[in-house]
Amino acid sequence: MKRFGLLARIVLAIILGVAIGSFANEGVIRTFATFNGLFGNFLSFIIPFIIIGFITPGIGEMGRGAGKLLGITTGLAYASTIIAGITAFYVAKWLYPSMLAGSSVQNLSDPSKGMASAFFSVEMPPPMEVMTALLVSFVIGIGIAAIKSDVLLSVFSDFRSIIELVIEKVIIPLLPIHIFGIFANMTYTGQVATILSVFAKVFIMIILLQVLYLVFQYTIAGSFTKENPLSMLKKMIPAYFTALGTQSSAASIPITLKHTKTLNIRGKTADFTVPLLATIHLSGSTITIMSCALAVLFLQGGSATIVSFMPFILMLGITMVAAPGVPGGAVMAAIGLLESMLHFDPTMVSLMIALYLAQDSFGTACNVTGDGAITAITDSIGKKLNIAGKKKHAA
Template sequence: MKKIGLIWRILIAIALAVGLGMLLPKIHEGFSEWFVSLFATFNMIFGGFLNFVVPLIIIAFIAPGIAKLGKGSGKLLGMATVFAYASTIVAGIIAFFAATTFLPNFIHAVGSGSVENAGRPAAEAFFEIEMTPVMGVMSALLLAFILGIGMASISSKTMLSFFDELNTLIEKVISYIIIPLLPVHIFGIFLNMTFSGEVAKVLSVFSIVFVMIIILHLLMLTIQYTIAGSVSKRNPFVLMKTMAPAYMTAIGTQSSAATIPVTLRQAKKAGASERVADFTVPLFATIHLSGSTITLVSCSIGVLLMNDMPVSFVSYLPFIFMLGVTMIAAPGVPGGAVMAAVGLLATMLGFDESMVALMIALYMAQDSFGTATNVTGDGALSIIVDRFTKKEA
């Protein structure tokens, strides 16, 4: 029997939570409160564990990621990194202005207020367990930068080997504990929201944000390939058509890494030289996540608006800049980008556990499309880097 994909498990969890949340109070009020509280307890434990792991995720992925960026082909590495970071930042800024322009009208139309302040009171956990992280998120980021830059500067093999093993260990924690339990966590959140009478608004926001994100993904690809077409003197839409197999492969695999062979082949067909494509495509699969950034910025604004929290460009620009760096830490698993961004959501945007869970659900609902946008954009950046390196040659 074929394993059910993560997206489908999350959608099933949401559907079950909404159905049970509406049905249980009609059967027995006392039992429904106990049942919802049971999952509220699970969410408390899972949320505490997630907060504990976040600093470890940041250190385990960012430190070796930066260290490995310090090796390679000098100017080619520097140019590729600058273009990838610029593309990610531009994607985030476009998403901010699009989301703040269109989402307030739609989201306010379905009501406002906290997801925990309407209908019945939200169910409480049976008990509390404190899981204090070993350090704060910003401390973890600073430590990761110091270690990563330090390992790159001294070409450390011993430390890099340690962090590679730590990276593998934490990725297994994500793959075998966090990701499998995410549908249960999201089930508990949506069960509680249905119980408190807020689920209709949340599902409306889901559909609105989803449509806007897909449009922004296509817009970003058009911008990337218009630039690539202009520097290479090729038709941008022909280039996009050439990269279409990579887009479709990424939708199916939900993994930039798994799509690398297809992305590499199509980038060469689109005109990137073999020398440049062989170097940049695997690199971009790690550091260029424009599609994921669009999704994270759009979804986070949707969640903030839904909770009647302020959204301003002054507060969001630092988040976007940090998000561009943090994406280096994104694990190579479905939903890896949002897991790497959880710390920033909490510290820079003030997300609580229920908002983080909503964010994860929103993100995972279109993760394959974000990944597809990431890898398809890699082809455009490879063409751009190729043309600039030829000019310097």
């Protein structure tokens, strides 16, 4: 299985889940339901550690950056992420009633009614609430930046490395089994046709929306640099396909940096912004998370308003800062918010993860390609304010 990429494993897990769930007996389905229960409880347990491990060192490192250039880049990246989330909300709100008409699995909100039950469960209570973990992360991260503590920063950077290992070596390898169990259970209970239909429609909508958002980003960038936005976007295509293959913004940095420098901007600015944006600019991932979250909510028969979702969007832009450079890192960082702010139960979270990971590479490609537009805008503003780009980056 290690020879297959995560996307291939997810697709294989869905296919096998549908195939085996169509003829397996109740004992087999309950066995995988037991695994899913244990895995879901472990996810709930690890979420506060993921939040602290990602956000604390991320804020601490960014606070040591290159002054005004750091502030401009961070502000633009956050604004882009928020605008992407709001755009995805309104597009989904507009399209889903007709696009997903007749699709409903409301009984999934109660696993005891909608899906086969587990043989047993093991409680794994998290050490703290999600909001507590967020507040702890903000206080310590800002404190590290304020007092310039190398010792604390090193400790939390090491802690982040531990959490990344847990995600990379435990959670990501077990996710295909988890998703297999979910789809086998849904097939066994006759709900899989609805889910697969939703997958296909949402998948297409997300990719189209991401492409349109990239055109929007480069239109704004072109207005700042007086360059043709489509020509700028064309120059970044190699970075898009590199990210599509690696599924990692971090792994794509060399190619992203090389092609960003062809956008008629200062090389020193790109040297600073591209590595930083690889960890803080997540417009594509935000579009995916918002679209998937609303799809799952729609399946449950729930409703959504911009008033109820705006706090989630604002927090999402912060929580995904310094999400690890491993596939699925953004959705892992967002699970806590899905549970605490949108009240997703374990089954809804599982569907959310499956929907997200099925197109994770496209979200990463959108993130990376958009970094060129943010860099061009940053450089243009920097020239007007007479700010010199610095080679040393903050992330």
